[in-house]
Amino acid sequence: MAGLSLQGVGKTYSGNVDAVTGVEIEIADGEFIVLVGPSGCGKSTLLRMVAGLETVTRGEIRIGDRVVNRLDPADRDIAMVFQNYALYPHMSVRDNMAYGLKNRGESRAVIDERVAEAARMLELGPYLDRKPRALSGGQRQRVAMGRAIVRQPAAFLFDEPLSNLDAKLRVSMRGEIRRLQRRLGTTSLYVTHDQLEAMTLADRLVVLNGGRVEQIGAPLEVYRSPASTFVAGFIGSPAMNLLDARVEGGRVVLEDQAIGGAELPEGPVTLGLRPEDLRLVQAGGLALRLDYVEELGAQRILHGFVGGQPLSVAEAGAAPLSDVVRVAVREDRLHLFETRSGHRIERAGLAAMEPAE
Amino acid sequence: MQKIKPLDHLVLILGVLFLCVPVVMALMSSTHYPVDIHSNGLFLTPGDNGLATYTKVLTDRGGFTGDVTGLRMLMNSLIMGVGFAVGKIVLSMMAAYALVYFRFRFATILFWMIFTTLLLPLEVRIMPSYQVMSTLGLLNTYTGLIVPLLASATGTFFFRQFFKSVPDELLEAARIDGAGPWKFFIDVLVPLSKTMMAAIFIIMFIYGWNQYLWPLLMTTDEHFYTLMRGIKSILQVWVGSQIPDYNEAFALAVLAMLPPVAVVVIFQRMFIKGLTESDK
Ligand SMILES: Nc1ncnc2c1ncn2[C@@H]1O[C@H](COP(=O)(O)OP(=O)(O)OP(=O)(O)O)[C@@H](O)[C@H]1O
Ligand SMILES: [Mg+2]
Numbered sequence: 001m002a003g004l005s006l007q008g009v010g011k012t013y014s015g016n017v018d019a020v021t022g023v024e025i026e027i028a029d030g031e032f033i034v035l036v037g038p039s040g041c042g043k044s045t046l047l048r049m050v051a052g053l054e055t056v057t058r059g060e061i062r063i064g065d066r067v068v069n070r071l072d073p074a075d076r077d078i079a080m081v082f083q084n085y086a087l088y089p090h091m092s093v094r095d096n097m098a099y100g101l102k103n104r105g106e107s108r109a110v111i112d113e114r115v116a117e118a119a120r121m122l123e124l125g126p127y128l129d130r131k132p133r134a135l136s137g138g139q140r141q142r143v144a145m146g147r148a149i150v151r152q153p154a155a156f157l158f159d160e161p162l163s164n165l166d167a168k169l170r171v172s173m174r175g176e177i178r179r180l181q182r183r184l185g186t187t188s189l190y191v192t193h194d195q196l197e198a199m200t201l202a203d204r205l206v207v208l209n210g211g212r213v214e215q216i217g218a219p220l221e222v223y224r225s226p227a228s229t230f231v232a233g234f235i236g237s238p239a240m241n242l243l244d245a246r247v248e249g250g251r252v253v254l255e256d257q258a259i260g261g262a263e264l265p266e267g268p269v270t271l272g273l274r275p276e277d278l279r280l281v282q283a284g285g286l287a288l289r290l291d292y293v294e295e296l297g298a299q300r301i302l303h304g305f306v307g308g309q310p311l312s313v314a315e316a317g318a319a320p321l322s323d324v325v326r327v328a329v330r331e332d333r334l335h336l337f338e339t340r341s342g343h344r345i346e347r348a349g350l351a352a353m354e355p356a357e
Numbered sequence: 358m359q360k361i362k363p364l365d366h367l368v369l370i371l372g373v374l375f376l377c378v379p380v381v382m383a384l385m386s387s388t389h390y391p392v393d394i395h396s397n398g399l400f401l402t403p404g405d406n407g408l409a410t411y412t413k414v415l416t417d418r419g420g421f422t423g424d425v426t427g428l429r430m431l432m433n434s435l436i437m438g439v440g441f442a443v444g445k446i447v448l449s450m451m452a453a454y455a456l457v458y459f460r461f462r463f464a465t466i467l468f469w470m471i472f473t474t475l476l477l478p479l480e481v482r483i484m485p486s487y488q489v490m491s492t493l494g495l496l497n498t499y500t501g502l503i504v505p506l507l508a509s510a511t512g513t514f515f516f517r518q519f520f521k522s523v524p525d526e527l528l529e530a531a532r533i534d535g536a537g538p539w540k541f542f543i544d545v546l547v548p549l550s551k552t553m554m555a556a557i558f559i560i561m562f563i564y565g566w567n568q569y570l571w572p573l574l575m576t577t578d579e580h581f582y583t584l585m586r587g588i589k590s591i592l593q594v595w596v597g598s599q600i601p602d603y604n605e606a607f608a609l610a611v612l613a614m615l616p617p618v619a620v621v622v623i624f625q626r627m628f629i630k631g632l633t634e635s636d637k
Contacts, residue, residue: 051529051533052532052533053529053532053533072532073529073532073533074532074533074534074535074536078533079533080529080530080533082526082529082530083526084524084526086524086526086527086529086530087530088527088530088531088544088545089549090545090548090549099531099534099536099544100533100534100535103534103535103536103540104535147530147534
């Protein structure tokens with residue numbers, strides 16, 4: 001088992017496509033890291049460079065204390081789980097799991113023991129002699145995990161392993177992966193575009209945008225203080241409201257209404273408000289002209305406009321709503337971003353002020 | 358279910374008759390005496406000369422040298438057919454593997470060059486091929502009979518398309534599992550290609566089995582005669598008052614039909630099994 005270290009890693013595909021640029025990540029032994037970001041942001045490319053399936057254009061990748069840039073995938077001591085499972089269709093479940101070990105020249109006894117162990121862990125015992133086509137999606141997924149486990153690698157690499165499963169199975173497999181990883185203590189790098197999956201699985205999140213690392217941090221840390229408007233909009237569901245506001249005389253002003261203090265130079269800022277941090281109130285606050293309401297059961301999401309800007313509010317109540325509702329903002333939950341660059345302006349810049357209720 | 362109409366059956370029955378009657382005719386005629394065939398035409402009823410004809414055809418030593426039996430010709434044809442089919446499959450699989458999985462320059466151009474040879478049948482290059490074989494001293498050998506015809510654009514094309522449809526992740530999983538290029542080919546691609554191999558075996562076996570012109574050119578030694586040549590030479594004895602042994606020609610034709618039928622029947626089963634078993 002070993003840590004993982006990426007230093008200045010970049011990838012340029014033929015035709016000068018910069019898929020990944022300047023990625024720096026230090027991953028501790030046993031850590032579960034989730035790479036998350038929208039489609040095309042270079043998550044798979046990064047993972048495949050670690051796996052050795054893609055050449056590294058710039059920078060250095062270490063697994064443990066070995067630089068692996070030039071090593072074959074088989075020599076990197078990693079195991080990978082693919083989105084479409086990539087099981088060998090003509091081999092039984094047992095042979096699928098044993099194939100890598102056979103190629104490494106492990107003895108029959110060792111192979112049998114490891115396969116049996118993995119099968120027990122993943123409850124695959126009854127299916128060992130079946131071909132993959134005779135398995136359900138979830139079972140195939142487990143075989144793919146089994147194939148990774150039996151190798152006892154330094155690191156697991158997952159590329160959207162759950163996205164072919166239905167929603168319910170995805171939730172239970174998610175738990176299973178997490179439990180397994182805790183139990184084995186194997187360093188893991190996991191790619192997903194599903195922010196919920198990212199939040200629930202990760203020890204630390206790496207948010208990627210356009211091939212660059214936007215933020216690295218524990219899920220809650222990223223949720224509570226997103227480093228940029230991009231992260232703010234990506235992590236959290238429903239997404240954070242990002243509104244054009246101004247700083248005037250030490251106060252943040254949204255649509256002519258002061259909603260908090262800020263020791264900042266005058267000018268435009270982007271104001272971030274999480275829908276779940278907003279509350280409905282009888283009087284005061286912002287006037288929200290309702291557009292439509294999504295009922296989710298446990299809560300409902302109110303979509304509407306403040307002035308000309310869209311705003312959504314997550315709320316647990318069931319009371320009937322009028323066309324215009326009043327929304328209060330918790331001042332300690334304001335997020336401010338530079339309008340031009342989208343960078344977060346730290347809360348130190350926010351002076352305490354009476355709530356705008 | 359759709360209602361079965363009598364007309365459909367009629368059409369089918371006519372089709373079956375159309376295809377089967379000539380075969381039955383050949384089989385039945387082969388059991389009569391040549392004189393009867395010569396005077397009465399073909400038969401649709403069995404005669405009483407069957408056993409004698411087939412025994413004679415299979416074991417009687419004929420030809421100029423007087424020691425070529427039908428059995429020998431059957432064997433030669435089999436060697437041609439199997440050698441062809443196996444050789445073509447092996448060669449075209451390896452060519453397709455190189456084209457699809459190895460990044461070398463000009464791979465696409467090379468492929469199209471191979472592909473255009475589809476337009477050039479053997480007959481176009483038969484003289485140069487003969488010249489090459491003769492210079493190499495390979496006339497009158499099985500090698501000379503088989504090897505020049507092994508390169509197969511059809512086979513390469515089919516295998517290339519098939520390999521392209523194999524998901525890339527399978528290759529990647531195999532690479533992570535420590536399978537080198539050769540192991541991946543043997544352990545993954547070959548088993549996955551079973552269906553394709555069966556299909557190409559059928560086509561190529563029959564192609565090789567039916568070769569006539571090439572063996573005619575390549576072999577002067579009667580020990581290498583194939584069934585196709587045997588049938589022809591029986592019918593070529595029309596000198597003076599001698600009648601060709603029609604019954605023997607028919608018997609040989611019937612015999613010549615059996616192995617391809619057997620190949621189709623055997624491989625068809627594998628073929629269909631392969632089709633229904635794979636989930637791709
Ligand atoms: N072989 C290639 N040649 C050129 N460009 C490529 C190649 N593979 C990927 N790219 C480009 O690199 C970028 C990153 O691709 P990548 O597959 O890593 O995205 P991703 O984050 O995994 O997206 P998704 O969530 O859709 O899987 C994309 O813009 C893509 O077009
Ligand atoms: Mg991807």
